[in-house]
Amino acid sequence: MIAVKDGLITKGQKIASYNGHKEYDVVEVGIMYPNLMPTTCLTSGQIGYVICNMKTVKEASVGETLFEPSKRDIIVPFAAFTAIKPTVYAGLFPVETSEYDDLKEAVERLSLNDPSVTVTPDSSPALGLGWKIGFLGMLHMEVFTQRLDQEHDANVILTAPSVEYKAVIKDNETIRKKR
Template sequence: GIQAQTVANFYLAFEAQLAIIPVINKIDLKNADPERVEKQIEKLFDIPVDECVRISAKKGTNVEKVLQKVVEKIPPPHCNTADPLKALVFDSTFDHYRGVIANIALFGGEIEKGHKIVSAHTKKRYEVNEVGILTPNEQPAHKLYAGQVGYLIAGMKEVTEAQIGDTLFLYKQPVDPLPGFKSAKPMVFAGMYPVDQTEYNNLKSALERLTLNDSSVNVHRDSSLALGAGWRLGFLGLLHMEVFNQRLEQEYNMSVILTAPTVPYKAVLSSAKLIKEYGKKEITIINPAQFPDKLSVSEYLEPTVLGTIVTPQEYIGKIIALCQDRRAVQKDMLYIDEHRVMLKYLFPLNEIVVDFYDALKSLSSGYA
């Protein structure tokens, strides 16, 4: 049936005014009940039952119907090849031989090898060495045109030169930068230190190489009286932090000490001296050691999360108690069908970042 992430992603797409194609997968399973899921989709999202496509990705059943729906429902890009080049950078990776590979979406004009381009963000100039499409592997092409999505290699040495949300345009043909989109914002911070301080430079080198391929990791130098010199790293979430740490161990053979994760807080300062020192009234705190004296602060602000929980109805009491214990505020409660309930809560991020998911699974025997 419908999962919590289905609900969250539906509303993200709905708010962005995107075309939505409801697809019910795994119809080949013995316990599949597509009729029940169609009723849930109609009740939760107000999408008529006859618009749902039943498929089995494993067996390939009805997959061609999804492709037909994509052609029918998703509108073509509104852009013109006669316009000046306007390319949005939406991702980038690093290749040790070819340098930075920027993934781009063209909103105007065309681009090919030899073109001289400029970054609206850094104002740096580059010559295009290669363009191509993603299939999903990189496949070189002679040109990319407005409306296409592809990749570009232009002699950029660092991923920071291909900022997500940046606009690229032709040299001497400046354009207004695209509004871009919100780049990923770190929401979980942890200290990272080498087990042995003699390994500091090796860890520094490994971090530099790993962050070239993961620009969403935020890195600040840090030091601790107990652990020595290290870094304060910002991650998108707990899983992101675990994967990053695993890659350090497996790909670079580094053993590190990772402190317990924390979330960023904001402090609204009341002390004129501190406001002058920081140059602003509201500061963001990513390290617990940086908290200013509470006498100098008028209020603290913490990040919150709107969480959606889908659970069998017999576990409702335990889950409500768990949420209340984590300082959560109930926003909504809806019966999806006669067996399952959807709960919406506003949580302080700090209360759920470490072990909430495990506690939820334990309380509900793995069903919520």
């Protein structure tokens, strides 16, 4: 979904992403009424959809500012967008290594619907290839794994959750001696 703030966007036009620093060709524009209905253009004030040649799900981030590449110098990005930092991390691995590609597609689709999830590739000597996934909390992790099971029929191994932390050691002689 896209909200046009200024100007217009048409099929065949080149657009660029502000944070992603990439350029795309617009393949189709339209409105949702309630189904997708292609139009010739979207103008200022309209809300619709854009289909372009993005290669991965990660290129379509929520709050991204899209613009005409020649106007990069005058563009002010969407100010309300702030990246969410996960607090709980867990490893996600397929039960069968042959299911890796199907699980990868399922994880990408769910992470597209839920931008607060961070996904990074991971591997384990015992479990093989998988991902380290960041969640906002334990409930968020449970909901994500339930959706994997119910919507994509994915059998996964989820490692014990962990929390990253940073310790700041002030002047404490006891701790210094133990080091």
